[in-house]
Amino acid sequence: MTTLIIILIPVFLAVGIFYYWFSWDIYDTFVKRRQGADPVCASCHQVFEIPDYICPQCKTVHRDLTKTLEHGFFYHKCRCGKRLPRYFLLGRWRLSAQCPHCRNSLGIHSENLSYLVFPIVGGTSSGKTAFMNAMIVSFVDEVAKNRLILKFPFSEDETLLARIQEQGNKGIPPHKTSERNPRAFCMHLTGPKLKQGKQIYLYDPAGEVFEKDDSLGRFRYYDYMQGVLLLIDPFSIPYLNRLLADGLKEQEQTFQVCREEIENYYGRFINGLKGISQIKEHEIHNAACAVVLTKSDAFGLESRLGEIPRQNLMKKMPGLSREDAMDHLCREHLKYWGMGHLLELIDEQFRVSRCFSVSAFGHQPAPAMPFTPVRVLEPFLWLLNEASPDLGTLLKKQPPILEKQPPMHRS
Ligand SMILES: Nc1nc2c(ncn2[C@@H]2O[C@H](COP(=O)(O)OP(=O)(O)OP(=O)(O)O)[C@@H](O)[C@H]2O)c(=O)[nH]1
Ligand SMILES: [Mg+2]
Ligand SMILES: [Zn+2]
Ligand SMILES: [Zn+2]
Numbered sequence: 001m002t003t004l005i006i007i008l009i010p011v012f013l014a015v016g017i018f019y020y021w022f023s024w025d026i027y028d029t030f031v032k033r034r035q036g037a038d039p040v041c042a043s044c045h046q047v048f049e050i051p052d053y054i055c056p057q058c059k060t061v062h063r064d065l066t067k068t069l070e071h072g073f074f075y076h077k078c079r080c081g082k083r084l085p086r087y088f089l090l091g092r093w094r095l096s097a098q099c100p101h102c103r104n105s106l107g108i109h110s111e112n113l114s115y116l117v118f119p120i121v122g123g124t125s126s127g128k129t130a131f132m133n134a135m136i137v138s139f140v141d142e143v144a145k146n147r148l149i150l151k152f153p154f155s156e157d158e159t160l161l162a163r164i165q166e167q168g169n170k171g172i173p174p175h176k177t178s179e180r181n182p183r184a185f186c187m188h189l190t191g192p193k194l195k196q197g198k199q200i201y202l203y204d205p206a207g208e209v210f211e212k213d214d215s216l217g218r219f220r221y222y223d224y225m226q227g228v229l230l231l232i233d234p235f236s237i238p239y240l241n242r243l244l245a246d247g248l249k250e251q252e253q254t255f256q257v258c259r260e261e262i263e264n265y266y267g268r269f270i271n272g273l274k275g276i277s278q279i280k281e282h283e284i285h286n287a288a289c290a291v292v293l294t295k296s297d298a299f300g301l302e303s304r305l306g307e308i309p310r311q312n313l314m315k316k317m318p319g320l321s322r323e324d325a326m327d328h329l330c331r332e333h334l335k336y337w338g339m340g341h342l343l344e345l346i347d348e349q350f351r352v353s354r355c356f357s358v359s360a361f362g363h364q365p366a367p368a369m370p371f372t373p374v375r376v377l378e379p380f381l382w383l384l385n386e387a388s389p390d391l392g393t394l395l396k397k398q399p400p401i402l403e404k405q406p407p408m409h410r411s
Contacts, residue, residue: 040115042154042184042201044102045220051097051106057082063100065092107153108188113197116387117184117221118380121269122231123260124207127294129174130360131231132204133164134373135380136185142377146394148191153199157185171369173361177206181218189391198391200384207258210265222276226387227288229379230266230346232339233258234293234301239337244299255298255364263342270349282348288386289350290379291343293330297359297374305329305357306374323354323382326375330355354382 038047053065058080065076066086074090075083085092097106122128140161143150152158167174184201203221234240235248236258248257279285296302303309305326313325320328334343334355346353356379362372385392 039106039113040117040199040201040221040224041099041102041104041106042186043104044099045184046099046101047220047224048100050100052100052103053084053092054096054098055080055082055084056095061098061103105154107186108151108197108199113188113199114388115199115201115224116384116391117201117203117225118227118229118383118387119203119219119221119225120205120229120231121210121265122207122294123210123233123236123258123262123265124176125256126207126231126233126236126258126260127360128204128207128231129177131229131292131294131358131376132185132202133168133174134358134360134371134376136161136187136202137165137168138373138377139187139380142381142395143189146191148189148194148394151188151190153186153188157187160185168371171361171365171367171371173365177204180206180209184221191394193394194391196390198388207260210268211260213268213271219272220276222273225287227290227383228269228350229290229292229383230269231292231294232262232334233295234337235295235298236261237334237337237339247299251364262339266342266345270345284351285349286351288383289346289353290383291330291334291346291353291355292379293334293355293357295359296357297361297363301357302359302374305333323378326357326378327355330357352386354379356382 038049039051040047050064050066053062054060055062055078058078060078060080062076062078062084065084074086076086077083084095098104099106120128120132140150152161164174182203182205184203187200189198189200201221203219205219235244238261241248241257248255273279273285277285293301293305296305309329310322310325313329314320314322317325317328331343334340343355356375358376358379359374360371360376362374363369365371381392381395384395
């Protein structure tokens with residue numbers, strides 16, 4: 001009896017270890033642990049452990065391919081006869097994959113991938129779409145300089161980029177966004193110096209969703225985002241809005257100002273965030289918050305929040321980096337304009353925050369005058385660095401380009 005037990009123990013152990021290594025846990029062991037996050041659907045925003053895989057021969061959808069063992073141990077035999085690899089190491093990642101919830105394609109589905117998710121938050125006409133468009137166009141150029149390989153997992157995003165570039169060259173402002181719960185704009189980055197692929201998701205909903213208390217509960221990506229781009233239209237800040245009332249009235253046909261006060265939509269955003277991510281009342285959210293003051297070309301704002309005042313401040317305070325100097329300038333102005341309390345809230349509620357000033361157009365839009373975006377990459381590169389320091393370091397290696405002062409407009 002004792003001899004039998006002595007023989008059986010190693011047999012059980014061997015079977016256990018064998019099962020562990022060759023069961024679906026291998027996914028965790030070799031890939032998921034490296035990846036650090038579950039796949040995310042760009043369309044319905046759900047997170048899931050394993051996508052559905054599609055047979056390349058008969059297009060049958062296979063759920064839980066990695067878990068079902070009855071049709072084979074290493075390969076799953078499809079009803080058409082095709083053998084589908086069950087394990088990452090056997091090439092499962094080459095199969096087309098789709099979201100198990102909404103069945104939309106996952107586009108590029110390499111299994112060595114991490115997801116960097118950044119929603120844009122801002123009221124109607126705060127400049128979200130103009131900023132996102134300028135940021136994407138500038139990012140594509142930046143990536144080319146850094147020998148990173150950029151792909152678009154979904155062809156519609158590539159088409160959208162071409163349209164944005166064309167409209168930017170003609171100086172045409174974006175249309176108002178109608179989609180309230182949009183799919184993400186996706187970019188996929190790899191490169192010889194990047195150990196792990198990055199899938200970047202940007203979300204730009206219509207500003208109306210921030211005007212109602214209950215609209216944000218559907219935004220599942222608030223739960224797993226690594227950073228947020230919180231947009232503030234400076235001209236919607238009551239102090240500036242009153243000060244420039246006449247000029248704003250005169251230009252209201254061509255220059256739209258966000259009607260919603262930032263403190264209102266920030267409050268709704270935080271409520272939505274708390275509801276979804278279930279963080280407690282005084283808990284700090286682990287994401288980074290980039291506070292972005294838009295439209296710096298308008299009404300002479302560039303002379304207060306632009307390159308020249310930044311350089312002047314850096315001369316006065318030699319220890320300040322370029323980023324710190326811009327943060328300092330923006331914070332001082334926001335406090336002066338009565339937004340000190342908002343800054344305190346942001347600092348309390350997020351792991352880290354930083355302020356930026358940008359112009360998506362570089363000047364007031366005029367026919368056939370191409371947009372010349374100003375500093376639009378700074379908030380994005382900062383967020384990327386906060387979310388993924390390996391990517392941030394690669395992008396930082398490029399020395400910053402000193403911007404030209406954009407043409408000044410009426411102040
Ligand atoms: N001068 C100037 N105007 C800007 C800039 N960015 C946005 N605007 C103005 O703000 C308007 C609204 O910009 P959008 O980017 O469409 O704003 P949005 O936040 O996406 O608005 P919704 O889609 O309605 O939520 C534009 O049509 C311009 O009039 C900028 O960089 N400079
Ligand atoms: Mg928009
Ligand atoms: Zn098949
Ligand atoms: Zn989905």
